[in-house]
Amino acid sequence: MTSMNRKPLLSLENLKVYYYTDEGVVKAVDSVSFNMDRGETVGLVGESGSGKSTLGLSILRLIPPPGKIVGGKVFFDGIDLTALSEDEMRKVRGKRIGMVFQDPMTSLNPLMKVGDHIVETIVSHEGVPREKAVERACSLLEDVGILPERFNDYPHQLSGGMRQRIMIALALCLKPDLVIADEPTSALDVIVQYQILELMRKLKQVYGMGLILITHDVSIVAEVADRIAIMYAGQLVEYSDVNSFFNSPLHPYSEALLESIPNIQLSDQKLKYIPGIPPSLINPPKGCRFHVRCPYAEHRCGEVEPQTVEFERGRFVKCFRYVE
Amino acid sequence: MSLRVYVARRILLAIPMILILLTIVFLVMRVAGDPVSAILGAHAPKEQIDKMREKLGLNDPLYIQFLGYLWKVLSLDLGRSLIWGQRPVLEEIMEHFPATLELSISAFLFGVVVGILTGIFSACRYGKLIDHFFRVYGIITYAIFIPWLGISLQLIFGVYLGWLPTSGRIDPLMAPKTITGLYVLDSLLTFNIPSLVSAIRHLILPTVTLGFYLSGIFTRLTRAHMLNVLQRDYIVAARARGLSERKVVYKHALKNAFIPILTMMGLQFAALLAGAILTETTFSWPGMGTFLTERILYRDFTTVQGTIVFFAFLVVLVSLIVDIIYVYIDPRIRY
Numbered sequence: 001m002t003s004m005n006r007k008p009l010l011s012l013e014n015l016k017v018y019y020y021t022d023e024g025v026v027k028a029v030d031s032v033s034f035n036m037d038r039g040e041t042v043g044l045v046g047e048s049g050s051g052k053s054t055l056g057l058s059i060l061r062l063i064p065p066p067g068k069i070v071g072g073k074v075f076f077d078g079i080d081l082t083a084l085s086e087d088e089m090r091k092v093r094g095k096r097i098g099m100v101f102q103d104p105m106t107s108l109n110p111l112m113k114v115g116d117h118i119v120e121t122i123v124s125h126e127g128v129p130r131e132k133a134v135e136r137a138c139s140l141l142e143d144v145g146i147l148p149e150r151f152n153d154y155p156h157q158l159s160g161g162m163r164q165r166i167m168i169a170l171a172l173c174l175k176p177d178l179v180i181a182d183e184p185t186s187a188l189d190v191i192v193q194y195q196i197l198e199l200m201r202k203l204k205q206v207y208g209m210g211l212i213l214i215t216h217d218v219s220i221v222a223e224v225a226d227r228i229a230i231m232y233a234g235q236l237v238e239y240s241d242v243n244s245f246f247n248s249p250l251h252p253y254s255e256a257l258l259e260s261i262p263n264i265q266l267s268d269q270k271l272k273y274i275p276g277i278p279p280s281l282i283n284p285p286k287g288c289r290f291h292v293r294c295p296y297a298e299h300r301c302g303e304v305e306p307q308t309v310e311f312e313r314g315r316f317v318k319c320f321r322y323v324e
Numbered sequence: 325m326s327l328r329v330y331v332a333r334r335i336l337l338a339i340p341m342i343l344i345l346l347t348i349v350f351l352v353m354r355v356a357g358d359p360v361s362a363i364l365g366a367h368a369p370k371e372q373i374d375k376m377r378e379k380l381g382l383n384d385p386l387y388i389q390f391l392g393y394l395w396k397v398l399s400l401d402l403g404r405s406l407i408w409g410q411r412p413v414l415e416e417i418m419e420h421f422p423a424t425l426e427l428s429i430s431a432f433l434f435g436v437v438v439g440i441l442t443g444i445f446s447a448c449r450y451g452k453l454i455d456h457f458f459r460v461y462g463i464i465t466y467a468i469f470i471p472w473l474g475i476s477l478q479l480i481f482g483v484y485l486g487w488l489p490t491s492g493r494i495d496p497l498m499a500p501k502t503i504t505g506l507y508v509l510d511s512l513l514t515f516n517i518p519s520l521v522s523a524i525r526h527l528i529l530p531t532v533t534l535g536f537y538l539s540g541i542f543t544r545l546t547r548a549h550m551l552n553v554l555q556r557d558y559i560v561a562a563r564a565r566g567l568s569e570r571k572v573v574y575k576h577a578l579k580n581a582f583i584p585i586l587t588m589m590g591l592q593f594a595a596l597l598a599g600a601i602l603t604e605t606t607f608s609w610p611g612m613g614t615f616l617t618e619r620i621l622y623r624d625f626t627t628v629q630g631t632i633v634f635f636a637f638l639v640v641l642v643s644l645i646v647d648i649i650y651v652y653i654d655p656r657i658r659y
Contacts, residue, residue, distance in 0.1 A: 060564055064555070094566030101564075106557040109576050111654060121565045154655040170565060 007078050008035040009210045010059070010178060015072035017051070017058045024282040028054040030234040031072065033308070034316070036227065038177065041204065041211040043221030043242070045257070046231030047278055052214045053102075055231070056180045059212075060093050077177065095125045098171030098209075102183040104163035108155040114166045115141070115151030118173050125174055137173070143206070144169040144199060161192035165199065172203060178210040185220065197224055218257055222246055227314075230254050233279050233289040236308070239316040250317040252294045288319070296321060327651060334647045338640050343394075345636045350393055353629050354386075362623040363406050402630030407622055413630035417612070421634075422505025423493055424611035427530055428600050429506075434535030436589060439542020440578075446543065447550035448573060458543055465540030470599055474533040474606035481529060488529050491608035495522045534603040538592060545588050549581035556580070583654055590646035594639050 017029035028051040036042045046052040057063050059074055061081060074081040081092065093099075101107040108117060118137035123130060138148035144165040155163055164184060171179050181200065185193035201224055204211055213225060221228050221242065228245045230238040230253065238251040249255045256274045276293035279285050285292055291301035301320060308318045353359075360376045361368070368376075377383055381392060396403065402413040446458035482490035489495070493507055498519045500510040508527065511520035553559065554577050562572045597612075604613030612631065619627045650657050 057560075062560060062563055064560070090566050090568065092566070093564055099561070099564040101557055101561055103557060107561045109558045109562070109580070110656065111579050112576075120567065120571075124565075124567055124571065156656050167561070170561075 008075075009038045009040070009077060010212075011035045011075040012059075013073045013075070015055070015058065015074060016070045017054050017063055018068060018070050020066040020068065021282075026281045027234050027284065028067070028281055029058060030284075032231075032234075032236045033072075034229055034236060034239050036210060036212070038210055039204075039208050040227060041213060041225045043218075043225035043228045044212055044214045044231065045216065045218055045221055045228060047216060049278060049281070050231040051234040051281070052216075052231050053182050056099070056182045056212065056214050059180060060097060060099060061089050062093075091125070094121055094176070095174045096176050096178070098174070098176040098179040100164070100167050100171045100179065100181040100184045103187045104160055104167050105155075105187065107167055108163055110155055113152050113154060114158065114163075115153075117166065117170055121170060121173055137169075140169045140173055141166075143172075143203065159192075160188050161195060164188060164192075164196050168196075168199065168203065172207055172209070175207060176209055178212070180212045180214070182214045183216070184213070186215070186217075200224065218261060230257070233284055234281050235289060235318065236316075237290065237318045241314060244312070244315060250311055250315065250322060251290075251319050252296050252321075253290050256293075256295075330651060330657075331648055334644055338644050341640055342637070345640070346394060346397055346633065347390070349629060349632055349636065350390055353625070359406075359625045362625050397633060402633060403626035405619075405627045406624045407619075413627050414634075416615070416627065417631060417634050420610065420612050420615040422611075423609060424597075424600055424604065424613065426493075426506040426508060427527070427534065427603065427609060427611060428596055430508075430527055430531045431534035431538060431600070431603070432589075432593075432596055434531050435538030436542055438535065439539035440546045440585065442539070442543045443546025444550055444573060444578065446547040447554060450551060455547075458547065462540045462544035462547070465536050465543070468537055468540075470533060470537055470602040471606045473536060474529070474603060477529050477533055478607075489526050490529065493523065493526050493610060494519060495526075498522045530603050530607045530609055533606070534596070534599050537599055538596060541588065541592065542585065545585055546581065549584050550577055553577045553581045579653065583650065586646060586649060586653065590643045593642045597635055597638070 011034075013033050014031045015029055015033070016027070016031055019026040019028055030051075032051075032055060034042075044052050044055065054063065054067065058069055059076070059081065061069065063069065069082055072082070076092070076097065081089065084092070108114065112120075115134070115137050118140060119130060119133040122128060122133040122136055126133075128136075134151070138151060141148050141151065146162060146165050146169070150158065150162070155166075158166065164187075168184070171181075184200070185196050188196060197220065200211070200213075213221065215221060218228075225242050228238075228240055228242050229236055230251060232253050238245070238249070238254045240250070245254065246258070249258055253274075256272075260272045260274060262271055274293055279289055279292065285302070287300070287302045287304055288294070288297075288306050291297040294301065298320065306318050306320045306323060308316050309322050311317050311322045359380065360373055360382065364372060364376060381389055384392075400414060402417070404410045404412055405416060442458045442461065446455045449455050478490040481488045493499075500507060500514050500516045500519045500523075503510045503513050507523035508520065511517070511523055550573075554573075559572060559577055562576045563569075567576075600611065601613030601616060603609065604611045605617055608614065612635075616628065616631050619631070
């Protein structure tokens with residue numbers, strides 16, 4: 001897709017992840033492709049049920065049954081993750097790709113000291129002696145703004161924000177090249193959200209890892225990301241650098257998404273929203289999946305699926321309006 | 325709340341439990357029949373009956389009898405047997421209890437280990453054929469009639485194959501020097517290999533019989549809770565950190581699923597004692613079960629009453645122990 005001469009850190013090629021449910025096949029991720037470079041932050045944005053969390057989990061091959069990667073490839077640092085054995089994949093998880101989850105209240109084992117989570121991860125990947133891992137865990141706790149004295153606390157003794165800091169420390173403890181953060185701030189209150197974002201931004205400078213930030217909040221992406229990927233109904237509809245995107249969104253869905261951000265200065269205005277509801281992923285609409293809600297829809301939009309085109313260098317969009 | 329306060333509180337809570345229990349035993353024994361006619365037979369002359377009633381204190385008001393009874397139990401006096409030399413009941417119980425304890429411990433371990441392992445196995449292969457197999461296994465073993473299973477095993481391994489003895493605790497004249505009364509343990513403590521082998525060989529069939537019966541409920545319970553826990557976020561998170569599946573299942577999932585299993589262990593203790601009685605009679609195991617059934621047949625009133633109290637004390641003790649173990653497993657309970 002890109003004409004980079006460097007090897008991208010992560011490259012998805014037509015990734016397809018389907019859930020085989022009793023009601024039918026849910027095409028949660030349907031032919032998604034994009035590249036990201038080392039040290040980059042990609043904001044992956046979409047509504048609930050657009051497939052963004054599934055996409056995040058499928059990179060680590062942790063899709064719960066009845067979900068399955070049915071097609072496409074995930075190249076990470078040149079290696080096709082979909083072709084690795086389960087044991088090789090296990091060595092990638094945590095060590096080379098870290099993950100931060102949405103709900104810090106439920107993502108830590110309630111019966112385990114928070115520090116031991118970190119120690120366990122370090123020891124199981126690097127086989128270092130426990131005392132050494134404890135030392136590293138304590139300095140890591142400091143890095144994420146938690147006093148090392150809290151090492152022996154259990155998760156229920158920490159606040160949501162502190163637990164998310166622990167999750168971040170866990171994702172970073174083996175200095176991975178990529179961290180996938182699935183709505184890391186959604187379960188937190190606003191002030192803590194800001195602190196966590198600040199922390200992630202700071203740590204990115206220290207650790208230099210790539211970051212995929214999955215969120216439904218476009219404004220977060222504006223603050224921290226280099227690139228933005230917009231998902232709609234299991235497909236990537238726009239992929240762009242953040243500046244150009246916020247100046248001139250290409251896809252009609254992106255446009256509508258930006259318009260629906262409430263503006264505090266124009267408080268007497270009515271809230272804008274996108275009419276209609278997101279389509280079913282079992283029977284997605286024919287053609288472009290957005291055409292039912294799209295103000296620019298033409299006849300062909302409901303007939304054939306538009307191809308993804310490179311509108312400008314590094315800006316991709318899946319819409320007929322940009323096809324010559 | 326500190327650990328010591330918690331434990332002290334649990335112990336204090338056990339006191340009313342024991343009082344209620346003693347009251348129930350006392351009342352049930354009053355309505356269960358006339359001890360005098362049990363001792364003297366139905367056709368005893370009237371003067372003798374009156375004399376015996378006076379001697380047993382049955383002419384006193386009920387509350388005096390009750391207080392007297394309470395006092396005796398609390399001073400560890402469970403009365404004397406009505407037959408054969410009228411030995412103190414507690415002494416007789418302590419003679420038979422080690423045999424039951426040995427059988428109970430090995431059957432309980434067998435049942436719990438088999439149950440938990442099959443439950444985990446089943447949960448990790450959810451919806452597969454082996455999962456359905458263990459679900460059925462759970463129902464069958466729970467519903468099984470112990471003497472039937474015991475007799476079947478005796479027939480196969482004792483009679484047809486001739487591999488294992490079908491009755492008793494140990495071969496004649498092989499009993500080790502008594503230290504704890506548990507033959508396996510005593511043999512080990514005295515380095516008596518022949519009696520160790522004999523004790524273990526005798527223990528196998530009763531253990532399997534009783535353990536098999538106990539395992540079913542643990543299979544089903546473990547399976548259900550493991551399925552639930554394996555879907556939790558912290559399990560996905562543990563996998564995402566690249567922990568091995570073994571660590572994820574046994575360290576993270578099983579420990580979290582273990583709390584309800586532990587509760588069930590406490591509750592199943594009563595079933596264990598009931599099952600031990602049936603198993604012991606089937607295998608002529610010289611423990612509390614054989615002892616109790618024998619004394620029921622002889623209408624040995626005080627002994628039966630004393631044994632019930634003893635069993636009840638055990639159940640209270642075990643639930644106390646379970647409550648204390650909780651604290652060590654789940655840090656959230658104490659604080």
